[in-house]
Amino acid sequence: MLTLDLLGIVVFAVSGGLLAVRNQLDIVGVVVLAMVTGLGGGVIRDVIIGADPAAFADWRYLLAPAVAGLVTFLWHPAVGRFERSINVFDAFGLGLFAVAGAVKAYDAGLGLLASAVLGAVTAVGGGVLRDVLADRVPVVLRDGELYAIPAIAGATVAVLGKELDLAPVVVTLTGAGLTIGWRLLALRRGWVAPRPRTSPPPP
Amino acid sequence: MLTLDLLGIVVFAVSGGLLAVRNQLDIVGVVVLAMVTGLGGGVIRDVIIGADPAAFADWRYLLAPAVAGLVTFLWHPAVGRFERSINVFDAFGLGLFAVAGAVKAYDAGLGLLASAVLGAVTAVGGGVLRDVLADRVPVVLRDGELYAIPAIAGATVAVLGKELDLAPVVVTLTGAGLTIGWRLLALRRGWVAPRPRTSPPPP
Amino acid sequence: MLTLDLLGIVVFAVSGGLLAVRNQLDIVGVVVLAMVTGLGGGVIRDVIIGADPAAFADWRYLLAPAVAGLVTFLWHPAVGRFERSINVFDAFGLGLFAVAGAVKAYDAGLGLLASAVLGAVTAVGGGVLRDVLADRVPVVLRDGELYAIPAIAGATVAVLGKELDLAPVVVTLTGAGLTIGWRLLALRRGWVAPRPRTSPPPP
Numbered sequence: 001m002l003t004l005d006l007l008g009i010v011v012f013a014v015s016g017g018l019l020a021v022r023n024q025l026d027i028v029g030v031v032v033l034a035m036v037t038g039l040g041g042g043v044i045r046d047v048i049i050g051a052d053p054a055a056f057a058d059w060r061y062l063l064a065p066a067v068a069g070l071v072t073f074l075w076h077p078a079v080g081r082f083e084r085s086i087n088v089f090d091a092f093g094l095g096l097f098a099v100a101g102a103v104k105a106y107d108a109g110l111g112l113l114a115s116a117v118l119g120a121v122t123a124v125g126g127g128v129l130r131d132v133l134a135d136r137v138p139v140v141l142r143d144g145e146l147y148a149i150p151a152i153a154g155a156t157v158a159v160l161g162k163e164l165d166l167a168p169v170v171v172t173l174t175g176a177g178l179t180i181g182w183r184l185l186a187l188r189r190g191w192v193a194p195r196p197r198t199s200p201p202p203p
Numbered sequence: 204m205l206t207l208d209l210l211g212i213v214v215f216a217v218s219g220g221l222l223a224v225r226n227q228l229d230i231v232g233v234v235v236l237a238m239v240t241g242l243g244g245g246v247i248r249d250v251i252i253g254a255d256p257a258a259f260a261d262w263r264y265l266l267a268p269a270v271a272g273l274v275t276f277l278w279h280p281a282v283g284r285f286e287r288s289i290n291v292f293d294a295f296g297l298g299l300f301a302v303a304g305a306v307k308a309y310d311a312g313l314g315l316l317a318s319a320v321l322g323a324v325t326a327v328g329g330g331v332l333r334d335v336l337a338d339r340v341p342v343v344l345r346d347g348e349l350y351a352i353p354a355i356a357g358a359t360v361a362v363l364g365k366e367l368d369l370a371p372v373v374v375t376l377t378g379a380g381l382t383i384g385w386r387l388l389a390l391r392r393g394w395v396a397p398r399p400r401t402s403p404p405p406p
Numbered sequence: 407m408l409t410l411d412l413l414g415i416v417v418f419a420v421s422g423g424l425l426a427v428r429n430q431l432d433i434v435g436v437v438v439l440a441m442v443t444g445l446g447g448g449v450i451r452d453v454i455i456g457a458d459p460a461a462f463a464d465w466r467y468l469l470a471p472a473v474a475g476l477v478t479f480l481w482h483p484a485v486g487r488f489e490r491s492i493n494v495f496d497a498f499g500l501g502l503f504a505v506a507g508a509v510k511a512y513d514a515g516l517g518l519l520a521s522a523v524l525g526a527v528t529a530v531g532g533g534v535l536r537d538v539l540a541d542r543v544p545v546v547l548r549d550g551e552l553y554a555i556p557a558i559a560g561a562t563v564a565v566l567g568k569e570l571d572l573a574p575v576v577v578t579l580t581g582a583g584l585t586i587g588w589r590l591l592a593l594r595r596g597w598v599a600p601r602p603r604t605s606p607p608p609p
Contacts, residue, residue, distance in 0.1 A: 020547070021602045028554045028599055029547030043454065048246065048256055053454055056520040063519065076602060113266065114259040128336070133534070135543045137338045141223070141232030148231045193231055196224045196279055251449065251459055316469065317462040331539070340541045344426070344435030351434045396434055399427045399482055 005100070006064045008093030011086060013038035013065035016130045017072030018080060023134055027073055033130055034069025035062070041125030045101050045118050049108045087187060094151055095179035098123040099172050102155035106162045115162075119155025123179075124148050144193045146186035154179030208303070209267045211296035214289060216241035216268035219333045220275030221283060226337055230276055236333055237272025238265070244328030248304050248321050252311045294386040297354055298379035301326040305358035306374065309365045318365075322358025326382075327351050347396045349389035357382030411506070412470045414499035417492060419444035419471035422536045423478030424486060429540055433479055439536055440475025441468070447531030451507050451524050455514045493593060500557055501585035504529040505578050508561035512568045521568075525561025529585075530554050550599045552592035560585030 016037025020030040039055040039062070046053040055061045072079050101122025105115040124140045124147065131138040140148050158175030166174075185191065219240025223233040242258040242265070249256040258264045275282050304325025308318040327343045327350065334341040343351050361378030369377075388394065422443025426436040445461040445468075452459040461467045478485050507528025511521040530546045530553065537544040546554050564581030572580075591597065 023543065023548075024601070025543070025548045026550040026599045026601045029543075030602065032547055032554075047250055047453055048259060050253075050255060050456075052456060056454060056516055056524070059517050059519040062523055073600075073602060077604070110259055111262050113262040117265055118259070132335060132538060133544060133547065135338065135541065137226065137228070137232075138336060141235055141336065142226075142228045144229040148235075193229045194276075195227070195229045196233065196276060198280070250453055251462060253456075253458060313462055314465050316465040320468055321462070335538060338541065340429065340431070340435075341539060344438055344539065345429075345431045347432040351438075396432045397479075398430070398432045399436065399479060401483070 002060075004096055006060060007089070008096050009038035009061065009065050010068045011089040011093045012126050013068035014072055014079060014086060015090065015127070016065075017069045018076065018083065019130060019134055020069075021072060021076045021080075025134075027070075030073040031066055031069035033133060034072060035065045036133060037126040037130040038065030038068070039126065040129040041097060041122040041127075042101065044125040044129075045105065045122045048118065048121075049105055049110060051104070051108060088184065091180050091183040091187070092176075094123050094147070094183055095154055095176035096172075098151040098155040098179050099158040099175040102158045102175070103162060103168075103171065106159055112159050112163060115159045116152055116156040119158065120148055120152040123151040123155070144195055146183065146191050146193055149193060150179045150182035150186070153182065205263070207299055209263060210292070211299050212241035212264065212268050213271045214292040214296045215329050216271035217275055217282060217289060218293065218330070219268075220272045221279065221286065222333060222337055223272075224275060224279045224283075228337075230273075233276040234269055234272035236336060237275060238268045239336060240329040240333040241268030241271070242329065243332040244300060244325040244330075245304065247328040247332075248308065248325045251321065251324075252308055252313060254307070254311060290390060291387065294383050294390070295379075297326050297350070297386055298357055298382035299375075301354040301358040301382050302361040302375050302378040305361045305378070306365060306371075309362055315362050315366060318362045319355060319359040322361065323351055323355040326354040326358070347398055349386065349394050349396055352396060353382045353385035353389070356385065408466075410502055412466060413495070414502050415444035415467065415471050416474045417495040417499045418532050419474035420478055420485060420492060421496065421533070422471075423475045424482065424489065425536060425540055426475075427478060427482045427486075431540075433476075436479040437472055437475035439539060440478060441471045442539060443532040443536040444471030444474065445532065446535040447503060447528040447533075448507065450531040450535075451511065451528045454524065454527075455511055455516060457510070457514060494590065497586050497589040497593070498582075500529050500553070500589055501560055501582035502578075504557040504561040504585050505564040505581040508564045508581070509568060509574075509577065512565055518565050518569060521565045522558060522562040525564065526554055526558040529557040529561070550601055552589065552597050552599055555599060556585045556588035556592070559588065 013034035016033035017030050020033040043053045043055050098119045102115045102119025105118040127140055128138040154175040157178050158171050161171035161174060216237035219236035220233050223236040246256045246258050301322045305318045305322025308321040330343055331341040357378040360381050361374050364374035364377060419440035422439035423436050426439040449459045449461050504525045508521045508525025511524040533546055534544040560581040563584050564577050567577035567580060
């Protein structure tokens with residue numbers, strides 16, 4: 001489980017590091033964006049549920065995205081070439097984080113809706129912080145990609161599974177499976193999230 | 204009280220949803236900006252005072268701004284037409300949130316100044332997060348509108364009322380009344396907050 | 407110690423106030439940016455380690471940066487003229503905050519790496535929030551200045567000193583001394599942090 005967690009963190013961290021390199025940030029920016037993208041969603045969740053942030057409780061959680069950021073800083077042309085395959089790994093990170101976040105919130109005593117929302121926050125929160133630090137509107141809010149919707153769907157399924165007292169492995173597989181499968185299909189088929197139909201009147 | 208709270212949340216949420224529609228965000232962006240604007244100020248306050256965020260303790264607090272966001276997404280031309288009257292409701296939300304936030308902080312044992320500041324944070328924090336996510340300087344910091352100043356004034360009056368052991372209804376009416384009255388007068392008469400007199404030397 | 411703390415807060419607050427004046431924010435923006443810059447790093451640290459934020463526990467911590475912001479608002483041409491010397495005081499604030507943050511995290515039971523990271527977060531977090539509110543990429547992430555690196559170096563030295571059970575005064579002097587000395591030398595000699603070598607392929 002720790003291995004899966006670290007893998008998800010590293011994949012997210014690489015996306016943060018690559019954005020930092022593209023935006024011409026310096027070495028501090030690349031490492032910080034990598035760490036924030038990899039760990040931010042879980043930290044927001046833990047701060048909201050009042051738990052000690054897992055990211056600061058085990059040094060491997062801090063070291064993994066920092067090293068991923070350094071590697072991206074040093075060898076970004078090579079790392080960038082893997083970006084298409086990173087999208088696939090990213091879908092796995094999305095599904096795992098959505099389920100892990102929702103389950104942790106549920107186990108902390110939060111309600112069904114709150115737990116599902118916090119699962120989605122865990123999955124997309126790091127990317128939102130990354131984009132805020134890079135001074136752009138978070139892509140998850142504007143690009144019309146099916147990214148947050150599969151995440152909250154998987155988190156919801158996981159929370160319902162917990163409520164029905166299903167075995168943890170079933171909860172994880174159905175929840176993360178839904179998120180990952182939907183996300184990968186959306187990537188392959190170009191499915192998009194709806195946008196507002198027409199422009200509203202000016203303010 | 205819950206009804207008033209939910210009304211304030213929904214009014215704030217509509218302002219977040221309309222900004223998202225104007226900025227061409229997708230459905231995720233509209234719903235997220237609505238939720239963040241409606242709930243963000245209270246969440247920041249609760250995280251700072253170490254309380255379980257009220258927004259995640261009752262599913263109605265999460266559902267109300269999400270539905271407001273969806274309605275704004277679907278029928279934004281109609282919603283946008285109500286914007287001028289929304290400004291009036293917004294003043295009520297501002298006053299109620301400033302007082303509720305200050306009282307909650309005071310009851311949690313914080314000092315007078317800290318409670319007043321957290322009242323203002325409760326009232327304007329959601330709008331600040333909305334603008335950060337929409338990638339613009341928060342309007343409350345730059346437009347010269349009398350918005351945060353009435354909020355902190357009302358929060359201060361509420362905190363002083365608590366310190367003097369006045370009845371809760373008196374505290375709420377005087378504090379929220381000051382904020383709402385001042386804000387509505389500022390809107391009607393075009394009162395503004397001061398700006399720096401001249402430009403400073405370049406950095 | 408309180409005096410040193412307040413001095414660091416005020417120096418950071420002035421940098422926030424000056425940025426707000428330069429960006430034509432109104433009086434609310436100048437005071438808020440001053441308070442956020444002076445107090446933000448410590449608040450982030452305290453929220454993450456689960457402590458009551460020190461900034462809200464003593465009214466002097468709130469009043470000092472608010473007054474610094476007001477003074478900057480009123481007399482920014484005079485304040486701006488001191489900016490070069492402010493850079494020197496800023497280096498002292500950086501060193502003191504890095505060590506104080508790292509020691510507080512260590513005393514709260516966090517590990518070595520987590521404490522060093524939180525020391526750096528304490529030192530640079532306020533400036534990051536300032537820049538996010540001013541709608542720009544945080545300078546600490548992009549300018550190639552040696553700012554965060556001396557901070558995390560000093561925080562690391564302080565944490566190692568704690569681990570070796572050195573006397574508090576030794577911990578503070580070596581940690582803060584390293585940060586301050588390195589930062590001042592970097593300012594004087596124009597030392598910079600590395601940047602990515604070439605642009606990566608477009609996304």
